[in-house]
Amino acid sequence: MWRPRLALAVVCLPLAVLVRWGAPAVDSGALPRAEETADRPAAPRPYVVPRVAWGADEQMVREAPAYVDRVRAVVVHHTDHVNGYDCDHVPALLRGLQRDHIESEGWDDVGYQYVVDRCGTIYEGRGGDGAHTVRGAHTKGFNKETVGIAALGTFDEGTHVPRAMLDAIAAVAAWQLDPGADPHGRVRLTSTNDASRYPKGAGATFDVITGHRAGYETNCPGDALVAKLPLLRDETERLRDATELRRG
Numbered sequence: 001m002w003r004p005r006l007a008l009a010v011v012c013l014p015l016a017v018l019v020r021w022g023a024p025a026v027d028s029g030a031l032p033r034a035e036e037t038a039d040r041p042a043a044p045r046p047y048v049v050p051r052v053a054w055g056a057d058e059q060m061v062r063e064a065p066a067y068v069d070r071v072r073a074v075v076v077h078h079t080d081h082v083n084g085y086d087c088d089h090v091p092a093l094l095r096g097l098q099r100d101h102i103e104s105e106g107w108d109d110v111g112y113q114y115v116v117d118r119c120g121t122i123y124e125g126r127g128g129d130g131a132h133t134v135r136g137a138h139t140k141g142f143n144k145e146t147v148g149i150a151a152l153g154t155f156d157e158g159t160h161v162p163r164a165m166l167d168a169i170a171a172v173a174a175w176q177l178d179p180g181a182d183p184h185g186r187v188r189l190t191s192t193n194d195a196s197r198y199p200k201g202a203g204a205t206f207d208v209i210t211g212h213r214a215g216y217e218t219n220c221p222g223d224a225l226v227a228k229l230p231l232l233r234d235e236t237e238r239l240r241d242a243t244e245l246r247r248g
Contacts (some may be wrong), residue, residue, distance in 0.1 A: 041244045074210070076225060113138070
């Protein structure tokens, strides 16, 4: 969770980007090998605005990225920005987020792997090679097998959560979760940090799609977004089921 440090009036290059659904066409004359089928994601990759488009400062990044072998859970966050931002100004907000995570928090880069704005646009957070899932710094003690998706805004009790934002979060979750993961299921993870809700080395059971507060002492992602977690699980499962039907 991050305290905003930029005014929303910052001028930046507009990005008119929408979530793009669907996967590239497959040549029906060439069936995938069994190992390719097993490794491919359970849902197509939605369009993600790359770091270069929002102006990430690669010179600020402190260490080379590390990667996760598998994604067993998705952790939903909010960033603590005000909610009335103009979506054209999001790149400037992300540049401020990166500076704060590195300079104030002392992290190597943006903590979250993905950030989603209220218009439903998905942005690349922490930088990686583009082919593997980078390891984030979003949930202390539980970054090893998880992906952090941050909703740009503050979603305390009674706050409206835009449907476009929820759909985008679900699209990332459907794509990133291991093919065998159940969006409505539970998963056992092991803490790697005493500063989490669980001492280092202790096991803890989480919902496969959960909120930041489940693993760390925080209000994040806010009561309003926590109340939407059942909907996110439903939509994530729907997207994965639809993909399976299309693939036959």
